[in-house]
Amino acid sequence: MKRSNKPIFWSLFGAGGMLSALIGPVLIFMTGIAVPLGFLLPRETMNYDRMLTFVSNGFGKLVVLAVIGLFLFHGLHRMYHCLHDVGIHVGAGLKAVFHGLAIAGTLATCYLLTVVG
Amino acid sequence: MANVKTYVRPMGAWWRRNPFYGWYMLRELSCVFVTAYAVVLLVGLARLAQGRPAYEAWRESLASPSAVLFHMLALAVVTYHAWTWFKVMPKTLPFLTLAGRRISDRAIISAGVVAAVMSSVLIFLAVSLASL
Amino acid sequence: MATRVITIDCLRYDPETDDEPRRQIYQVPFTDDMSVLQGLQYIKDQLDGSLTFRWSCRMAICGSCGMMLNDVPALSCQTFLRDYHPGGLRVDPLSHFPIMRDLVIDQADFLRKLEAIKPYIIPRDPRSVAEGTYLQTPAQLNEYYQYSQCINCLLCYAACPQYGLSSAFIGPGALALLQRYNADSRDAGTDERMQIVNAEDGVWGCTLVSYCSEVCPKDVDPARAVNQNKINSTKDYFLRFLTPWGKPGGT
Numbered sequence: 001m002k003r004s005n006k007p008i009f010w011s012l013f014g015a016g017g018m019l020s021a022l023i024g025p026v027l028i029f030m031t032g033i034a035v036p037l038g039f040l041l042p043r044e045t046m047n048y049d050r051m052l053t054f055v056s057n058g059f060g061k062l063v064v065l066a067v068i069g070l071f072l073f074h075g076l077h078r079m080y081h082c083l084h085d086v087g088i089h090v091g092a093g094l095k096a097v098f099h100g101l102a103i104a105g106t107l108a109t110c111y112l113l114t115v116v117g
Numbered sequence: 118m119a120n121v122k123t124y125v126r127p128m129g130a131w132w133r134r135n136p137f138y139g140w141y142m143l144r145e146l147s148c149v150f151v152t153a154y155a156v157v158l159l160v161g162l163a164r165l166a167q168g169r170p171a172y173e174a175w176r177e178s179l180a181s182p183s184a185v186l187f188h189m190l191a192l193a194v195v196t197y198h199a200w201t202w203f204k205v206m207p208k209t210l211p212f213l214t215l216a217g218r219r220i221s222d223r224a225i226i227s228a229g230v231v232a233a234v235m236s237s238v239l240i241f242l243a244v245s246l247a248s249l
Numbered sequence: 250m251a252t253r254v255i256t257i258d259c260l261r262y263d264p265e266t267d268d269e270p271r272r273q274i275y276q277v278p279f280t281d282d283m284s285v286l287q288g289l290q291y292i293k294d295q296l297d298g299s300l301t302f303r304w305s306c307r308m309a310i311c312g313s314c315g316m317m318l319n320d321v322p323a324l325s326c327q328t329f330l331r332d333y334h335p336g337g338l339r340v341d342p343l344s345h346f347p348i349m350r351d352l353v354i355d356q357a358d359f360l361r362k363l364e365a366i367k368p369y370i371i372p373r374d375p376r377s378v379a380e381g382t383y384l385q386t387p388a389q390l391n392e393y394y395q396y397s398q399c400i401n402c403l404l405c406y407a408a409c410p411q412y413g414l415s416s417a418f419i420g421p422g423a424l425a426l427l428q429r430y431n432a433d434s435r436d437a438g439t440d441e442r443m444q445i446v447n448a449e450d451g452v453w454g455c456t457l458v459s460y461c462s463e464v465c466p467k468d469v470d471p472a473r474a475v476n477q478n479k480i481n482s483t484k485d486y487f488l489r490f491l492t493p494w495g496k497p498g499g500t
Contacts, residue, residue, distance in 0.1 A: 001448035007486035010453075010479060014209075020151050021202035021229070024195040026237035028154055030244060032188025036180040045248040046176060048169045055165065064162060068155050075152030081456055082145050084414065087128060105159060112159075116166040122264040123347035123355050128413050134320045138410065141458050205457050209476040212392060219391070 009077050009099060016074025019066065027067065052117060061113045069106040076102040147198035150191045203229030250280040255330050256337040257288055259300065262348050270348060273297070279330040285338065286314055286325040289352075302352040309466055312402035316352050317341040322407035322464045343403055345413035358416055359403060362423040366445055368430065371438030389434040396429035396474055398467040405461035405471050411454050418454035419445060421461040421471030428474035443485055452478045 034041040044050070054060040080098040084090045132138040164175035178184055206229050207222035214220065257277050262270040275296055277288045286304055293300050305311040307326045314325040319339050330338070346354035376383060405421035406412050412420045427446070431439045445451050452475050459472035 001444055001451070003444075003447045003486070004449040004451070004453045004482075006449065006453040007479075007483040011483060016151070017198075017202055020195060021199040022233045022236045023240060024151065024154070025192055025199055025233075026240050028188055028192045028195055030241065031158070032154075032179065032191065033185060036176075036185060041245060042248050043180075045244060046179075048165070048172045048176075050248075051165055051172070055162070064158070068158050068162070071151050071155035071158075075148040075150075075155065078145055078148035079152065082142075082148070085132070085142070085145065085410065085456070087414065105155065109159060109162065112162045112166045116162070121349060121355065123349055124262055124264070124267075124270055125347045126270075126344070128410075131410050131413060135460075137460050137463065138458070141460070145456070205459060205472075205476075208457065208459060208462070208470075208473045209479060211477050211480070217388075 009073070012070065012073035012102075013077040014074075016070035016072070016077075019070050020074055023067075024071070055113060056117045065106070065109055065113060068109045069102075072102040072105040073099075144198065144201040147194045147201075150194040151198065153187075154191050154195070199233055200230075203233070250282065252278050252280055253334060254278050255288070255334045257292065258337065258339045259289075259292075259352065260341045260348075261300075261351055263299075264350060273300075277330070279334075281329070281331045283330050284326050285318060285323075285328045285330055285333075285340070288330050288338075289325060289340070300352075301350050310400060312400035315343050315402045315404050315407065317344055317407065322404040324402060324404070324466050327466060343407040345407055345409070345416070346403070354403075356403060359401075359406060359420070359422065362419050363401070363426065366419070366423050366427040366430075367438055367442055368426050370430065370433065370436045371441060372435060373437035383435045385434055392434070393429045393432035395469055396425050396432065399425055399429070399469045399471075400467055402466060404464045404466065405469075408458075408460040408464045410458055410460075411456060415450070415454065417450045419448075419451055421455075421475060424452060424455075424478065425469050425471035425474040428478060431478075443482070446478050447482050447485060452476070452482055455479075 030041060031046065033039065035043060035045045037043075055064055076098045080090060080095060083094065132142045161172075161175055164172045203226050207225040210225065212219060213225070254276050257275045259273050259275065260270050261267075261273045275292050277291050277296075279288060279291075283291075284307075286307060289300065289302055290304075293302075302314070302316070302325075304314040304326065306313070309324050309327045312324075315322060316325055317323075317340070318325070318328055319333065320341075322343060325340075340352060342348050342352045342354045346356065346358075349355050399422060401422065403422065405425075409418075409421055412418050424446075427442050430436045431442060447453075455472075455475045457472065457476060462470045462472040465471065
């Protein structure tokens with residue numbers, strides 16, 4: 001029986017799943033609810049200068065890359081499996097599309113993190 | 118067994134036949150919101166790279182009712198994802214023992230939830246302090 | 250004990266006369282101590298001798314009487330008619346298997362898979378009979394004991410939608426038995442079994458629905474057996490690059 005290449009995608013899926021399980025809710029709350037509404041956190045927390053400072057250092061870049069990249073790999077891998085679950089015939093083509101999007105998103109993040117400063 | 122005529126039932130909408138499957142599908146579909154949120158962050162990063170006006174416009178749009186509503190929905194769904202993630206986590210781990218006694222599945226789930234709560238509190242506090 | 254009447258709605262299928270399954274409804278008098286199996290036996294003995302179903306021990310150890318009760322995989326000898334009254338009971342053959350006749354399914358696919366995983370001790374240190382028995386500590390027994398409790402009842406396969414969507418998937422029961430042998434201290438066959446574990450239809454066909462573990466009458470927890478091996482398979486996948494001279498685990 002041919003060895004599956006699943007372990008690569010499963011590891012990324014797992015890492016993204018763990019990260020999103022641990023800090024997904026708090027990130028969504030902070031960036032999408034608290035800060036925009038000025039609720040429990042000031043609106044200026046995410047202003048241009050502060051955000052630029054955050055992504056200008058190595059730690060900030062690492063955090064942003066990890067969150068965006070791993071969330072994408074987790075989400076898109078599972079979305080691909082959802083298609084299979086509802087009976088849509090998924091082949092190598094769709095697999096390449098979903099995981100390709102995750103790779104593209106991660107590469108875009110890398111590029112943006114280098115040009116932003 | 119040769120020459121036995123058997124009947125194969127179609128799968129159809131199998132996820133509707135049992136509530137257990139319904140919850141499973143909900144868990145799986147939570148991935149849509151995880152992906153969507155990542156895209157939101159990616160767009161924000163792109164706007165940041167485009168400069169102050171572009172970023173500030175994006176930041177302004179985050180306060181719109183539809184954006185806040187989306188994030189509230191995402192919060193609920195991703196929290197459900199977190200809960201179900203820790204619920205199945207014991208199944209992915211080998212048997213663990215502490216001082217000769219097996220660590221129960223409940224203990225592992227609790228450990229996961231506690232880790233999530235603690236990381237969330239730490240991150241929130243760190244951001245609160247940084248925003249002073 | 251008062252006698253009440255329950256409606257039992259059974260799937261019927263006769264391969265010699267039917268192109269498709271049909272349904273037949275029976276009114277079955279029951280007392281609170283009667284199992285679903287006893288209800289079916291009442292139908293066969295008193296109402297309709299043609300109703301066909303498997304059963305044997307009547308005590309949840311032989312694994313013969315698995316069927317779908319209101320869309321839930323269960324052993325008919327271990328479930329009770331009183332719990333389905335007054336709503337009524339719908340009985341179907343186990344999901345995801347071809348129907349041979351009425352409530353009897355074709356388990357040939359499962360039996361093939363059971364054989365494929367090498368369900369026997371491949372000894373680490375072979376002993377002759379003269380040398381006496383293997384020794385095993387209670388702690389070593391604990392590593393595989395629950396997986397050894399499987400009665401091959403197929404409820405887990407009926408529960409598993411991935412098996413339903415693709416019958417090439419090895420499935421929970423066979424993989425639980427595989428883990429039973431891999432985790433046994435007397436066995437050294439893990440490497441030989443890795444090829445099955447690593448395949449797309451091995452552990453990677455599982456998406457952790459874990460309904461299999463919910464329905465297992467013996468608390469085997471096949472979901473754990475399968476998913477523990479995802480880590481093993483991943484380790485095997487990446488570590489083989491570190492030891493290229495290493496053991497065979499797949500093509």
